[in-house]
Amino acid sequence: MRKAAHKIKVALLQVHSIAGLVLALLLALIALTGSVMSFEDEIVEHLNGGIIQVAPRQAPPLMPDELVARLEAAQVAGKVASVTLSSDPSAAVRVRFGRDEQGARRTSLYVDPYDARVLGSPRGEEFFATVRRLHRWLLIPGDAKGWGRQITGIAALGLIVMLVSGLVLRWPRRARSVKMWLKPNLGLSGRGLHRSLHAVIGTWVLPIYLVMTLTGLWYSFDWYKDGVVWLLSRPHVAAAKMQPKQPRAPGRSEPAQPVGFDRAWSTFQQEEGGRFSRALLTLPAGPGTVIRIRSWGKDSTLDTTRDEFRIDAITGQLVSAERYADKTFGEKIIANVLDIHRGAILGWPGKLAFMIAAALMPLFSVTGLLLYLLRRRLRRSAQLPLARLVPGE
Template identity: 80%
Template sequence: MSRVGHTIKAGLHQIHSIAGLVLALLLALIALTGAIMSFEDEIGDYLNSGIMQVAPRQTPALMPDTLVARLQEMPDIGKVASVTLSSDPAAAVRVRFDRDEQGGRRGSLYVDPYDARVLGAPRGEGFFVTVRQLHRWLLIPGEAKGWGRPITGIAAIGLIVMLITGLVLRWPRRAGSVKMWLKPNLGLSGRGLHRSLHAVIGTWVLPVYLVMTLTGLWYSFDWYKDGVVWLLSRPEVSAAKMQPKMAAKAPRAAGRDEQARQVGFDRAWTTIQREEAGRFSKVLLALPNGPGTVIRIRSWPKDSTLDTTRDELRIDAISGQVISAERYADKTFGEKIIANVLDIHRGAFLGWPGKLAFMIAAALMPLFSVTGILLYLSRRKLRRPAQPPLGRLVPGE
């Protein structure tokens, strides 16, 4: 290798080492919390199987406004923010609540759709909420508006830098040899073993880490999200998505301000049943955050295998009019990638084998933190100049 090549390689090694030392513990924390959440849905379904189902009855289920009214007769129940209803007559209704004046939010409840009887709060929900906040925002106050969001984004950019520099640094002389790329030398010990594990297993997980970081940046930086939308969406869709976010409001009419104070779910629920004509498996109806009257709807088709494969609608709670409808089936390939960012981020787009592979890759992150630090310390030790031996003193000196 030429002198210039050695200089470039030394510079890349320095960048790789500094980024690793600065971000080692942070990346390990983010990765481990992501691994914990990999099978959150399956764990939740298992833990709460006893309260997610009811015995079907001949009598019709309660309309959502009636169900909410009965529920809120209970003391200290809080204001309902959304309800999740199902086409399955044996499925319980899941009710989520708005934040209180202190900014806190009580956990959701499963409710019997026929008599509004509370079946129980989902077990494990609080734990996963904390893990998710640690993963996304490091539990820093402000959540998505605080400093935690850009910090995790910077860590993701740092990981991309380490992946690229690491790949260049370990490029073998026999690049076509699969053994050189993928087989660790377990016969080594000490620094040699640490280097082999760090480099070879890093090669195994490099594609997964690239997918994780490139999709994770979507949640950290608005400029990144806008760029992806511009790149993958149709021009009219891109322009609409990059408009400043404002509270959705339907056209104003006489007496509408008074009606807005009485926004409920019934009109939207009736409309969605008519519009979807029994094609949905479940529907989430969310009340407006501000003073508007537009209900946000998420509708999952019966053949949906991913949580992000859903239709998005906006329906006026007063008139029942459909304000907008964004059908998943009508999206282009690029727009479907955008819609499925979360499931791509966690490997769910490949089914449970993909989720398992992404979970294992995330759980391996501490290995690179530990081996990277050990390699750095051993390199420092090797570079330390040896102390010259002290000569023996003779009498008179």
């Protein structure tokens, strides 16, 4: 029995070591970029405090189409993709742009809602956009459609293997002792200290790493995403979300229609009244006429706790309304995947804990590599005397 257990642990150590050696640098990169983005919203808001607010006035704010038209007349706008409007009379409007023919996207603008005066581009936007692309897709061309998405997913699967194998390898004889699990032995030095730090701190962050990887896989593999949707949502919701988009038949094109924001915005205001704090209006990416509106309530503290409406921009008819409050518990988990992934679901203490855990990933890369090299050195020193023996001795 002991021999079998020993063989299993030896095999697990090999798997753990090989996975660590292959993925150490990649996991450290992904974790560090995630750590940098932990307080992105707070940093960007602090950097742009002077352009996200305006002096409120008695005059009503411009309708979104008039605002966009003035920007285009002043030749400061490209193809507008979305606008973010607020119920706060002192909040600036944020305008985002679509990609040009080369696939590049210009930075967004903050605009005065009363006269369409450009207040400036948000500082930090390009930096965090690059960090996000590095975190999700490793800056590999194609972004979400490139190979980077699958590579980060494979790294997440490898981390799960390392977490499970590491937990089994360090399972102490006194498993009920909290001290054995959670207290590192700082009195050691060399290999003993490296092993203690690697194992004990790894135990501290193991639950966080599991949450990060299980939610991170959502963004890497469609089969994983579809499986989670099927498991956690109601059947008709799962069927709607997993239904593939029907490609347009070649040679057929829908008649071009001027699509603006005003009718959809008016319908949304009639539907919501004063219950929203801000709303993101996004034009259709294709030839359709349905505008998507994401809105956040005044008591919303998370980016993912939002309602979503789809409104026809030509007729102003409400096509669908998906309210966060009407979701089941499982569907709320799906809606909050991003905030669970970064710890924001637990407020700023959760984001801080997840940031620290992510920043500690290089520690495991370094200590793991040192332990591997020291094991190889010990094996060589143990085999060296035998190699020097001559036949007959």
